Amino acid sequence: MTLNVQFLTLWFMFVSGMGLGMLYDAFRVVFVQLRLPRWTFPLADVVYWITATVCVFGTLVHSNQGQVRFFVFVGLIIGLLVYMMTLSRTVRKVIAALIRAVKWLLRFFKRTFTLLFIKPAIGLYKLAWVLLGFLTALAMFLFRVVVQLVYPVWKLLLWLTRPLYKHLRVPARVLRWLNFLKQLFQKWFRKGK
Template sequence: MTLETQFATMFTMIAFGVYMGVAYVTFKRFELWWANHVVLRYFFELFFWIVQAIVLFYVLYVLNEGIVRFYVFIALLCGYAMFKAIFEPLYRKLLEGILHYLSRFIRFWVRCIQVLIVNPIIWVVSMILLTLYKALLFLLKIFRFLLMTILYPFRYIFKSIFRLVPENRKKYIYQIINFFSKIKWRKK
C-alpha cells in the first residue's frame, strides 16, 4: 500500500468519524419515537450499527481493498472527537431547525389536503346522505298519507261492524286490544 493511499485512508476515516457522529446524533434524535418499545429500540439500535459497519467496511474496501490497520481506528476516533468538540452543537441546532421546518412543511401540506380534498368530499357525501334521508322521509310521508287515505273508508266500515258485535264478545276484543297495547316494541 502506497503512502498516498494511507493518507487518503486516514483522512477519509477522519471524515467517516465525523459522519458517524452526525449519524449517531441523528439516530438518537429519532430514537424518541420508539423509546418506549423495548424490542423496537434494540432492533433499530442493532440495525443502525450493522449498517454503519457495512458502510465503513465498504468505504475501506473501495479505498485500500479492505485493509484494516490500527491508524484506521485512531482516525475514526479522531473524527468522532472532532465532531463532538466542534460540530455537535452546530449540528444539533441545524437538525432541530430542519426538523422544525420539515414538520411545518408536512403540517402545511396535510392541512391543504384536509381543506382542499378531504373536507369537500366529506361535505359532498354528507349532502348526498342528507338529501337521501330527506327524500326517504318525504316518500314515507307520502306513503302514510296514501295509506291513511285508502284506509279511511275502511275505518267507518270496521266501526259499523264493531257496533254489530254483541256486548259480551266486545269484552274479549277489548282484552286482546289491552294486551297488545301493553307490549313495548323495541326499535333497532
C-alpha cells in the same frame, strides 16, 4: 503500502469517523423528536453498528484494499473527536429543525387534504341525506294529495260498478283485491283529514 496510500486512508478514516458521529447524532435526535418507544433502542443500535461497519469497511476497501492498520483506528477516533467537539451541536440542531419542518409539512398536508377532500365529502353526504329526506317527505305529501283526489272518483266508480259485479260472477281473488284497495283508500283518506 506507500506513504501516499497511508495518508489517503488516514484521511478517509478521519472523514468516516466524522460520518459515524453524524450518524450517531442523527439516531439520537430522531429518537428524541419522534418519541419512539424504548424497545426500539436495541434495534436502532444494531442498525447503527451494521451501517457503521459497512460504511467503514467499504471506505477501507476503496482506499487501501481493506488492510486494517493502527492508523485506521487513529483516523476514526480523531475524526469522531473532532466532530464531537466542533459540529455535533450544530448537526443536532439542523436535524431537529429538519424533523420539525417535516412534521409541520405533514400536518399541513393532512389539514389541506381534510379541508379539500374529507370535509366536502362529509358535507355532500349530509346534503344528500337532507335532500333524500326532503324528497321522501314530498313524495309522501304528493301521494296523500293524489289519494285524497282519487278517493271520490274511486267511490263513484265503485257505486257505478256495484250493479255489475253483483250480477256477474267475479272471482274471489279480484273481490279481495278490490276490497283491499277500498280499505287502503279509506285508511289514507282518514289520515288526510
